[in-house]
Amino acid sequence: MESKPAPAPFAPWEDAAAHPLIRFEGVTKRFGDFTAVSDLNLKIYPREFFALLGPSGCGKTTLMRMLAGFETPTEGTIWLDGQNIAPVPPNKRPVNMMFQSYALFPHLSVWDNIAFGLRRAGKDKETVRARVEEMLRLTRLDQFARRKPHQISGGQRQRVALARSLALGPKLLLLDEPLGALDKKLRQDTQFELMDIQEKTGTTFVIVTHDQEEAMTVASRVAVMDAGRLCQVDTPQHIYETPNSRYVADFIGEVSIIEGRVAALGEEAEIAYAEGARPIVTRTGGAALEPGQSVFYAIRPEKIWVGAAPHPDRINSVEGTIVDIGYLGDVSTYHVRLDTGQMVKALMTNAERYAASRFTWNDRVWLSWSRHAGVVLAS
Template sequence: MAQTVFAPWDNPDEKPLIQFKNVTKRFGDFTAIDNLTQDIYTREFFALLGPSGCGKTTMMRMLAGFENPSEGQILIAGQDMAGVPPNKRPVNMMFQSYALFPHLSVWDNIAFGLRREGAEKTQLAARVEQMLKLTRLERFARRKPHQISGGQRQRVALARSLAKAPKLLLLDEPLGALDKKLRQDTQFELMDIQEKTGTTFVIVTHDQEEAMTVASRVAVMDEGRIMQVATPAVIYEQPNSVYVADFIGDVNIIEGAATPHPQADGYSVAWAEGQPQFHAKTNRSFAPGQKCFLALRPEKVAISAEPPEEAANRIQGKIIDIAYLGNISTYHVRLPNGTMMKAQTANTRRLSRRSLTWEDAVWLSWTDTAAAVLEG
């Protein structure tokens, strides 16, 4: 059965739900958002990812209406949001602290927004029950927020923000307060709920794994700008900048000078004097001798005791350190010129039978498509 790929951003006929048009936000001298333009589409699970202070929270708060842009326009469903207060927007938010009303029961917390709408009693009750069911909180309806666990509170916050069936749900670090195991479970639950309700989610997070897991598209932000917007796979495999490559996952960055390769299509990269050049293929074009960066994921670097045959790139080095992570091991290898490089292998064998150890001389190898060649 053919399944259509969900990619409304590639469809020129699709109308975006949210439009940022040249939005700038300044707090005094500080520019939080710098002339930002971005569309987000209906049913998307859009992640804003970046370090603290990058402007991701400011973007979310402008969507919710708690902040107003200094310049530019924000449109939701085609309507300019300028001057529309938070309580008049088709948007709900799940707060980082959950912001559950401590004086109200779980039930009343979820019903809070519906009551403000003046929802009819039986409909209101039905909707609250539905939300309780969706978030598996039926048993806790009568409890106060301080009488339930952190994970349950997180679900109450989610149920409360979804109760009004908003066009857009904003989630501010929704899983930040949960421990790692619960966080992973909840990530899938979030995706499941997003799919069931068909709501557009915009999530703010500094946790790249979380963004990669849940989002249909990830926007990597830095200093008030979006560096790259793409699906998690593209962000990971084809970062458009050293910043993005470095921010997402583990990466070896090698600086060098590119020269078009005479035989194979691609470039030879001179990266250190007296060392063999590396070969890499890319869509980007570089002038001969232009400065470039190779971004090479450790898991794409093979490590072996014997010299590999037919590898596009290979180089010898010595194991300095091994980080054993259970499922994988990361080897820190020193190249002849002193550069450190990381290589990763999956631990498919038991520990005792592994052959490589400290101080071993090893070969590192990778294909010519393994590394992304970046301009900066």
């Protein structure tokens, strides 16, 4: 039997011929003297699950509100499917928004909550019935159709709000911290449900969140924001493995950042970080570096091996003392103070039942990692 070729990866942002659904062109939003969004340019493509990620006050919610029509850009243009949406009122845009509170009608059943928007739009009874039944199947709520919101769980209420938001078939669905009210286990399960529903409907989703794990799990691309500007827009893997700045590296996941200078440069670079310490050997990753340049070396804790002696196959090895341990069940995190005074985090998988007891506080250990493990950042 002839095997089928693997489907092409979903990456329209790499296709020069692809047309974005949304374009921000030179968008600035000011509130008095405060600039919430500054000269922002961004493209979001059809069928994307796009995440706006950043701390409170970074501008991500303002971006979403401008897409929804609740705010108007001070400068610049927002295009939706080729149309300048600035003069289009919120209720006339092919956009729906799902809020963290879900905003369900407590006196209406699940069925009637989903049907509400369709009825407001003047759809006939048969169209309403067929569409509601389709949304119930999609969100696996068939058996709860006649219950009221208070009679179902938080995760089910979240799916009702999602079904209601999708019922009118918007081109774009905006999700404002949609899973914030759920506990951790349910939130993790619901993330995958959201991804499945988004893929089945083909609707473009834009999610606003401050939860890094959530953004990295659900999104095809992530925009990391700070102070109204885009710091990096890329796939979750590239954001994590090849951050473009110290801010992005530090904001996404756990990381140790070592400040140093380029001591030698060739196919590989040597980063000197403390007098008398052996330089860190690393691949440059295409970064434009110069000898003597001040840089930051970022390394993730899972890239580091912890042992009683240097690892024989890893080029970088440093000795230090364990000052703190975090036991998380599947993994243990070690905070190690090097003899130079630098603090480094390392993570080891507890593959065996008693693996976590190999080292304890104040133990002397060696940390080892490869030349590929870290990334050199110029800023």
